Amino acid sequence: MADQTRHICGISGGKDSSALALYLRDRVPQMEYFFCDTGAELPETYEFLTRLEVILGKPIARLNSERGFDHWFEVFRGALPSPQMRWCTKVMKIKPIEAWIGDEPAVSYVAIRADEANRKGYISTKPNIESRFPFVEDGVDHDGVMKILDDAGIGLPDYYEWRTRSGCYFCFYQRKAEWVGLAERHPELYERAIAIEQKVLLDAGVNGDADFSERAMAGRQYTWSGGETLVQLRTRRQEILDKHHASMERIHEARRSIPVLEALVGALDDDDDTSACVVCAL
Ligand code: SF4
Structure with a gap:
């Protein structure tokens, strides 16, 4: 058989x-x-x-x-x-x-x-x-x-x-710079993620930044990205990108023998492995 x-x-x-x-x-x-x-x-x-x-x-x-x-x-x-x-x-x-x-x-x-x-x-x-x-x-x-x-x-x-x-457009494992990327490449998806987040904040009766930070520290997550809403994150676009580019420069310096894209992918993967959702992202 x-x-x-x-x-x-x-x-x-x-x-x-x-x-x-x-x-x-x-x-x-x-x-x-x-x-x-x-x-x-x-x-x-x-x-x-x-x-x-x-x-x-x-x-x-x-x-x-x-x-x-x-x-x-x-x-x-x-x-x-x-x-x-x-x-x-x-x-x-x-x-x-x-x-x-x-x-x-x-x-x-x-x-x-x-x-x-x-x-x-x-x-x-x-x-x-x-x-x-x-x-x-x-x-x-x-x-x-x-x-x-x-x-x-x-x-x-x-x-x-x-x-x-890979993974969902709203994946909470995204870095701040990746949220900025989503806002720029797919603004309609960024708006959808904002709408979900705003519903969570509204349902919880959370008002203001201090309030949601305190509650988040108590164990429940109210925002997709740590410590700020997506609306706030968007206003920090340049600061986030500057920091991201600075860390990419450092990585690239350390890996000058590897082509840029491979260095970028390899380096980011290396520091993702402890937290990424491997079911979604292999
Ligand atoms: S962990 Fe996986 S299923 Fe959950 S949001 Fe991220 S990509 Fe989607």
Whole structure:
């Protein structure tokens, strides 16, 4: 009887999982590719997935949560998702993946690189799912990932020009400079993120900066970005960009032997690894 085990590879729209999909295209011809669509992804991500499908020669299954962010936002009583309360990943990513896999035996290929072997990815606790880490097994590091993408002629998704990882446009893991990038590249999405935040502040009866800072310190998050609202963050645009460019300069000085874009992506990834949502951003 033929082996019924499914072979699956999740693509977040980030560089590592995209490179893994390309790396495995001919090695695991029966591979099923999937992408968890929260409905709040960046336009650049959708565009990149379309190009990737052409190179893979196969569709990437879009897995949706039964309901979108607005529904779950209500269920969680208007609480913003945050690193401490990451309900978004659970209900909009992990549950749809596990429902899609069901109870059939499956091998899940995870895009953790050889140079970040201590990083944790999505590892299901379901007994029918076995996780494999081909980049760790084969020693593929950051440079190896960039080479796979270059060789395939696809390069990096366009959002890497202003943001270092895939995921929702309102992702709370964004740096301040990335919020500025969102405001400039996608002002309508920035306005939507403001509207969600303003609703949270209004529902909580929070007035004024001091008030929300005190409450935030008490454990609940009232703003997408730490210590200020998105409206306030926007007014500090130049200060934020100046600081960001200064730190990029320092990183570039330290890595003068590496081309600029790789240095930028590599450096930012390096300091992201402890906090980023790896289910969303590999
Ligand atoms: S990308 Fe960010 S906001 Fe979206 S599901 Fe992942 S952690 Fe949550």
